[in-house]
Amino acid sequence: MLAAERREHLLGLLTREGKIVAKDVAADLGISEDSVRRDLRDLAAEGLCQRVYGGALPASPAVADYATRTTVAPDGKQRVAVAAAALVRPDSALILDGGTTALAVARRLPPDLPCTVITHSPTIAAALLDHPRAELFLLGGRVFKHSAVACGAAAVEAAQNVSADLCLIGVTGVHPEAGLTTGDAEEAAMKRALAARAADTYVLASSEKIGTASRYRVLPWADVTALITDAAPDHPVVGQLTARGVEILTA
Structure with a gap:
């Protein structure tokens, strides 16, 4: 799966389930947890998720100025x-x-x-x-x-x-x-x-x-x-x- 496809998959999980569990995503996609964590870091840097222990949650829109x-x-x-x-x-x-x-x-x-x-x-x-x-x-x-x-x-x-x-x-x-x-x-x-x-x-x-x-x-x-x-x-x-x-x- 390409990086862009993983990104869309992760954002879809956030929308549907309200959270991402890194180990579950890694198992489902057949990739390493490190790869999932890197993707989550990139999404968090864009303000698209809030990283937490073991995965991520939807980021609040209320942190803007x-x-x-x-x-x-x-x-x-x-x-x-x-x-x-x-x-x-x-x-x-x-x-x-x-x-x-x-x-x-x-x-x-x-x-x-x-x-x-x-x-x-x-x-x-x-x-x-x-x-x-x-x-x-x-x-x-x-x-x-x-x-x-x-x-x-x-x-x-x-x-x-x-x-x-x-x-x-x-x-x-x-x-x-x-x-x-x-x-x-x-x-x-x-x-x-x-x-x-x-x-x-x-x-x-x-x-x-x-x-x-x-x-x-x-x-x-x-x-x-x-x-x-x-x-x-x-x-x-x-x-x-x-x-x-x-x-x-x-x-």
């Missing part, structure tokens, strides 16, 4: 935002993560809703400056420009000094095996720090992120109250998550 991500699945993000904003109770404290879906949540908070919003995103804070009844608490630190959020030791330390009723966090990948993932280690650590300071944590994930994975794990499912997604209830990955006991809120 911030400006590009604003154009990805805008309708799905709005549906997720509406469902998430409805969870914020009057006079409660909300920890709101950064990212394009969280920004949509901020814009969906009713103008008559009294609440406190704690965020490490200057973009989120700016979006709420004109909210008449939302108190703002901005956590500072080194700004990770890719997601327009503060990360690093200073930001994590600041997060440890707040508490909230609810935390809404975004991720770039949601996969039954890889779990909840994102593309930057410090951003993943910051998300964990934020989630640890809230009574309930909900994950915001529009449908293009379902079944994909990024490099760094954010949280175990046991630490998550529910996943909010616009993916259809009959989506195979949603079914797998439900079978694992993950609560799904369909937007």
Whole structure:
């Protein structure tokens, strides 16, 4: 089989099965695992898969730069935002993560809703400056420009000094095996720090992120109250998550 044919075969496996197991592909095609791993390295370099131990998973489209991500699945993000904003109770404290879906949540908070919003995103804070009844608490630190959020030791330390009723966090990948993932280690650590300071944590994930994975794990499912997604209830990955006991809120 030519290299181009192997590539198409691997991409087809990702689409049909949601993962690639290198040893199984090698056995099916009668080639070495090293050849499969080289092919996966090439695909990963093009952003077409996320390599993991023993094979690969579909890569998330949500690891693009911030400006590009604003154009990805805008309708799905709005549906997720509406469902998430409805969870914020009057006079409660909300920890709101950064990212394009969280920004949509901020814009969906009713103008008559009294609440406190704690965020490490200057973009989120700016979006709420004109909210008449939302108190703002901005956590500072080194700004990770890719997601327009503060990360690093200073930001994590600041997060440890707040508490909230609810935390809404975004991720770039949601996969039954890889779990909840994102593309930057410090951003993943910051998300964990934020989630640890809230009574309930909900994950915001529009449908293009379902079944994909990024490099760094954010949280175990046991630490998550529910996943909010616009993916259809009959989506195979949603079914797998439900079978694992993950609560799904369909937007």
